[in-house]
Amino acid sequence: MKKTKVDDLKRIELEEFKKKKKRDVIIILDNLRSLNNVGSVFRTCDAFLIKKIYLVGITGSPPNKDIERTALGATKSIEWEQVSCISKIEKKLKEDNWKIALIEQTDKSTDLKDFFPKTKEKYAFVFGNEVFGVSEESLKCADIAIEIPQFGTKHSFNVTVSMGIVLWDHFYKTTRAHKGMAA
Numbered sequence: 001m002k003k004t005k006v007d008d009l010k011r012i013e014l015e016e017f018k019k020k021k022k023r024d025v026i027i028i029l030d031n032l033r034s035l036n037n038v039g040s041v042f043r044t045c046d047a048f049l050i051k052k053i054y055l056v057g058i059t060g061s062p063p064n065k066d067i068e069r070t071a072l073g074a075t076k077s078i079e080w081e082q083v084s085c086i087s088k089i090e091k092k093l094k095e096d097n098w099k100i101a102l103i104e105q106t107d108k109s110t111d112l113k114d115f116f117p118k119t120k121e122k123y124a125f126v127f128g129n130e131v132f133g134v135s136e137e138s139l140k141c142a143d144i145a146i147e148i149p150q151f152g153t154k155h156s157f158n159v160t161v162s163m164g165i166v167l168w169d170h171f172y173k174t175t176r177a178h179k180g181m182a183a
Contacts, residue, residue, distance in 0.1 A: 014073075014076060014077055017046075017077050018077065020049065021049075022049045022050060022051040023048065023049045023050060023051060023171070023174075024051065024120075024121070024122040024123070025048070025050050025051060025122070025123055025124075025125065025167070025170065026050070026051055026052045026053070026054065026093070026098065026122075026123070026124040026125070027041060027045055027050055027052075027053045027054070027124075027125055027127065027163065028053075028054045028056060028086060028089075028100075028124055028125065028126040028127070028138075029041060029053065029054065029055050029056060029059045029127055029159075030056050030057065030059070030086060030126055030127065030128045030129065030134050030135050030138050031056060031057040031058045031059060031128065031129045031132075031135060032055075032058075032059045032060070032127070032128075032129060032130065032159060033058065033129060033130055033131075034130060034159075035060045035064055035066035035067045036066055036067075036069065036070050037070075037130065037158070037159050037160050038055070038059060038060050038061075038064075038067050038070075038071075039066065039067040039068060039069060039070030039071035039072075039074075039075075040070045040071070040160040041053065041127075041159075041160055041163060042062075042067070042070075042071040042074040042075050042078050042080075043070060043071050043072055043074045044160065044163055044164055044167065045074065045078045045167075046074040046077050046078055048167045048168075048171055050078060050167070051079065052078070052079045052080065052081065053078055053079070053080040053081075054080070054081055054082075054083055054086075054089055054124075055080060055081070055082045055083070056083055056084075056085060056086055057084065057085060057135070059082075061080070061082045062075040062080070063075070085137055086126070086135070086137055086138050086141050087137055087141065090141045093124055096122070097122055098122045098123065098124045099121060099122065099123050099124070099143045099144065100124050100126060100138075100141050100142050100143050100144075101123050101124065101125050101126065101142065101143065101144045101145070101146055102126045102128075102134050102138060102139065102142045102144070102145040102146065103125060103126065103127050103128075103134075103145075103146055103147075103148070103162050103163070103166055104126075104128060104133050104134045104139075104145050104146075104147065105133070105145075105147050105155070105156075106139070106145040106147070108145060109145040109146060109147035110144060110145065110146050110147070111146075111147055111149055112146055112147065112148050112149065112165070112166065112169055113149065115144075115146050115169070115173075116173060117170055117173060117174055118174075119174050123170065125163070125166055125167075125170075126138050126141075126142070127159050127162060127163055128159070130158070130159055133156075146166065148162055148165055148166070
């Protein structure tokens with residue numbers, strides 16, 4: 001076994017990436033405080049061909065050196081928009097048939113293993129503040145809450161870890177559905 005060299009990865013150029021069809025997934029960052037986390041979100045969204053990121057409330061936005069440090073240029077490849085609160089985009093998202101899905105521990109959360117998105121459903125996944133979780137406003141906008149099961153002494157993952165888990169799960173379940181293998 002040997003590591004693949006960067007030159008052998010055959011990454012597409014930025015302009016070609018921008019033209020590429022994106023997945024019907026939007027990310028909403030609800031008052032994230034860490035600029036490094038915001039940058040990591042951009043980078044992960046690039047990897048999963050995410051359609052757009054909404055940066056809500058106090059969530060930092062590009063250009064910013066701390067965001068760029070972890071985004072590694074992904075702020076140029078992913079469409080994004082800064083909004084003051086989720087209610088500013090809720091109506092438009094719902095009119096366009098987006099399901100707003102909180103990633104949060106609530107009294108009505110669906111366990112991630114029991115979440116089976118249909119291939120053609122459009123999801124806007126909301127990830128909350130690193131300390132306080134999603135806002136009350138986001139709770140009111142949500143169609144569903146999804147919880148990632150955990151088994152240790154801590155009660156949460158880092159927001160970017162949660163996003164990676166959720167996006168991989170969604171990608172796996174919906175692409176397997178394309179192949180006729182998912183429930």
